[in-house]
Each structure stands twice: as structure tokens, then as C-alpha cells.
Amino acid sequence: MRHQITLKIGPATFRIGSAWRDPIDRLASLYAAYPMLPGGIADFSVRLEPAGPLRQWLRPSIFITGDHGLAEAAPMSLRHGLLAAEMGMNLQMALGWRRHLLIHASSVEKDGRVLVMTGESGSGKSTLAAQLGERGWRLMGDEFALLDLATGQIFPFPRLVSLKNGAIDVLSAEVPPDRMGPLLANTAKGDIRHLVPRGGAIDRMEEGGQPALLLFPRFGHAADRRDVGQAEVFMRLTQASTNYVALGEAGFLALSRLVQRVPAHAIDFPSGDDAIAMIEALWEERA
Amino acid sequence: MSAALLVRALRDPASVAALNAAGWNALIAAARAERLIGTLAVRVDEGAVPDAVRPILADARRDAEREARQALWEADRAALALADFDGPVVLMKGTAYVAAGLRAGDGRFIGDLDILVPRAGMDDVEQRLIAAGWEWVKEDPYDDAYYRQWMHELPPLIHRERDRMIDVHHTILPLTARPRPDADAMLADAVPITERLYMLSAEDRVCHAVAHLLADGDLAGGLRNLWDIYCLLADADPAKLAARAERHGIAAQVRQARRLADGLYGTGRGRVGMWDRLVLRRLLARDGWGRETRKLLRFGFYLRSHWLRMPPLMLARHLLTKWRKGHRPA
Incomplete structure (x- = not known):
């Protein structure tokens, strides 16, 4: 071409x-x-x-x-x-992609341990990961978390973060302009602007970590949190994975291990700051 | 042309040692586009490829293993659904190659499950499959009526839980095509693979693959079909094959397929004619990004495929109906 x-x-x-x-x-x-x-x-x-x-x-x-x-x-x-x-x-x-189980999720890392957030488009997982990435966490990715089939580690896929609509203003308030892409107005998903992750996220993009906490965030609701049982987590993650079926038994084993080892919670939140406070508290408590 | 690169790599896997990075990118893109990446991956010696290529080929081999496992499971489910059907059930194409451990099945992409049953038993087979969970894909009454009146198969059925498709054939070419293969003879000479399932004889396997490639379609996916034929020819007795092709009315096509297979994947020492060259040009119309090239030639073969399938007046009526429904050639 x-x-x-x-x-x-x-x-x-x-x-x-x-x-x-x-x-x-x-x-x-x-x-x-x-x-x-x-x-x-x-x-x-x-x-x-x-x-x-x-x-x-x-x-x-x-x-x-x-x-x-x-x-x-x-x-x-x-x-x-x-x-x-x-x-x-x-x-x-x-x-x-076949070399990891691909989970449609954002992920951030601290002290070698990984927080994975999964949810549908609009759940806030991408914005939260971007915000945490600016506040002391290492951003691993806003779109796909890569679960290693043998070690159970999560590996990064730190492409540009794709900020949508309201999230654009939230992040441009705390990110220097040279790390923001051009505004793409009126796409099929609304306005979009790309964010270049911080240097550490890119320099360490081949470095994985053990998953320590799994969250199902939901933006736009009164603050609430609930535990999610292993069976539900498993089902939701099979739906959030694009290659679970293609990986066959290896995918099943890796996902089962993740679900059995990592605590999972659903959190509802009305604003990003509420969510971050909830996440930091949960991280102290569970991870 | 990268399709040529792909053909050379399949013919002589050791030749990949000479590829540079651009060559590998082109080879991989073409192999994926032609759905031959799995076949390539099982043929190439892993030790002879660059580090960056090794995981790509390993992924392709794993995908092929899964394809084979899924295909065999579908065959097993169909065998169960048709356990009490009074007649032979013959596996065809990829599933048969894998079930019988044929070389053509090594690393092969396998899509639908294709079976051949006696025409008299079609209604019975249809009822049994529906009872076992298969459902209609095409709701369009024109398509449904078209299949039932003119095609060599039932409209495709898909399993409601496993989401896999089955094509139930009673012969190997549409009833409107000029050659009329002898399906009864194919069924009579089929060879057992399991207690319930059969495959075509070695010669009929070639005839079927050739009919599909040269007497029916527009040569889309032709490199893979020709690779099948090249592998299947090794098991067929040349004299028996010639007689069989005559009986099915596709003697010229089988002779051409032998020339083409030899030209691309074999010694390449045979003589090829003008028509062969045109077909080869069409088969190799793929560039280093995996894109289709030679659009006009492709379109010509697309038109020809319809011409082969049905008489002119019927073709005109069919194309008009499909056009009105919004269908456009790719």
C-alpha cells in the first residue's frame, strides 16, 4: 500500500x-x-x-x-x-490474537499487582483506567487485558487511550496537551480524543503482573458495591473475551484460575472522583 | 505477487529460508487471505524461520487443531442424529480429510460440515436433523425455493446451540449445471470411515474437488481447493480417475486440474495451454497485503461461474431477482 x-x-x-x-x-x-x-x-x-x-x-x-x-x-x-x-x-x-486470553477490560498496575476493570462501552472502565494512570498507577491498557495462559499474569496492551465525550474534558484537565491527540468530532461513538499513556506505561509494556482485584464498574448510578460470585464472574468474563472459544481448554483453565483466585466486586458510581475513592479503598482492603 | 510466494512456499517449504521481512509479511498476508496459513504452518520447518514468525505459525497450527476437533465433533453429532437413517452418510471435503487422516486435511481450514446422502432420503435426513436441533438459515422464500428446485443441496442448516452449519448434498453440482455427475455411483463406491460415516472413494474425492473448483465456482479460494486436489491426486489411480471423470462428465476439468496442480504445486514440467494460463492468473491474483488484484479478471470468472451454473434465460431471471433484493457482486 x-x-x-x-x-x-x-x-x-x-x-x-x-x-x-x-x-x-x-x-x-x-x-x-x-x-x-x-x-x-x-x-x-x-x-x-x-x-x-x-x-x-x-x-x-x-x-x-x-x-x-x-x-x-x-x-x-x-x-x-x-x-x-x-x-x-x-x-x-x-x-x-491467540497467545493470551483476551479480555475486553482496562487494567492498571501498582507494586506488581494488577487491577482489572471490565464492563460494556460506557461503563467508565476506560476513563477510570486513564485517570488512575495519571495518579500513581501504571496504565496497562484501556481496551484489552491479556491473560497469560500459563502463568495467570495479566500483560499490557497499552495502545492510545480512546477518550469519549465527557471523558475528554475530565482528562484534558489533568493531562499536558502534548499527550492529547486531535479532537475527532461526531464519530459513530460521539466525540473521541486519544490520550498518549505516560512514559512508564510504554517503556514497561512487555511487563506483566499478577491480577489482584477484578471490578465491574458502572457509571451514572448512586454509589454502591456488591460482591460478585465466581459463577457470575466466569460467565461475564467469557462474554467479555473475544477469543475464549478459540482457545478451547487452555482458555477455560486460565479463566477458571483467574476467577478462583481474584476477588471480584461490582461498583456503581455517580462520578469519577467517587469511583477512585471506592477503588483505592477496595484495593487497600482486598488486594 | 505474494500469491506466487505462497505457492512456492507450499511447493518447496525450504525456500522460505531465503525470505526477508517484507517477504514474510507478504507470505503471511497471502496465506491468511487464501486460508492456507494452517497448511503453511504444518509444512514449514519451525527451526528455519525467524523468531517473529514462529509464534504466528504456532497460532495457526493451534487454530487448525481446533478446527479439526470441532469438525470431528460436528460429524459425530450428525452421525448421532442420523443413526437410524436408512442409507449411507458420506462426509465430504475438510471433515472427511481430517476424519480419514488424509494429507489434504493437515492444517486445513474447515468451515461447514458437508455430507452426501441419497436423494430419495433427503426429506428424512432433513427431518432428523431438525429434530436434533438444526435450523434454517435462510428465511427468504425465493432462496429456499431456489435451493430445493435447482441446487444439489438443501438450504444450509445451522445448529441452534453450537452455531455450526451443515450442508446436506444429494449430488456434487447444481442440477442446472451442464455436467451431470453420477451421484449414485459415488454413493455406491463410498468407503467407510466409521460405523455410520463414509467418505468418497479416492477417485471420487478428486472428481468432487475438481467439480467444485472448475465446473462450478468463480475460483474464490481456488489456491486452497487446488492444494486439496494436489494432495488428493496422490491417492487416486490415474487410469481409474480418468474413467471416473468420464462417467461424471468432467473429464476435461479433471485433466485441467491435474495440469494446474502440477504447474503450481508439483514439478511444473507439464504443458499448459492458454485457458490454463488464464485460470492460473486468476488463482494468483493476490498482492503482498493480502488484497485481491486483477479485478476485471475476477469479475469475468464471477460471471462465468453463473454461466456454468445455469442456462442463460434462467441466469438472467435469477440475477434480476437477486439484484432487486439488493445483492451486488463483491
């Missing part, structure tokens, strides 16, 4: 090709602190292609695909090229 870049996030190397220059330039600038492997061997190829014969020039629009793709994926405007590249990488991980 005409424009390309090869970069490494956690354990995975991506070769991203694009029919346009702009998305690659933006990736190069926002991922400047990450390992670049020009001409290296990649685990996955991502392709940003014109969505139709004329769509390279006329109302340019991107079809996201690669080694793994979804035929029905909706085309995206070239203005949102950075988001398209991010989605392309996520797609490869979700459909193709």
Missing part, C-alpha cells in the same frame, strides 16, 4: 497500510514513543482502503480491514482516519 507504518503495542506488532498519507502521519506522531519497526515482520496487517472505486478522492471514505476483517464494517470518513487505524488494530487483536 502507498503509505505504511509498523509499530509494536505490548506483545503485538502491526503493519498498517493506508491509501492516504494522513492517518499514517497521525499514527507516527501519536505513537512516537512506541517501538517502531520499519520493515519488520508483523503479527498482523491492517489495511485502510478506499470504501469504493472513487472514495479515495471524492468524499474520501475508509474501509477498515486486514488479515482479519468484517465484511459488514461501516465505512468511515477520512477525517476519522486515526480512529479507523485504531479500530483496525483492535479488530486484528479481537479476531486473531
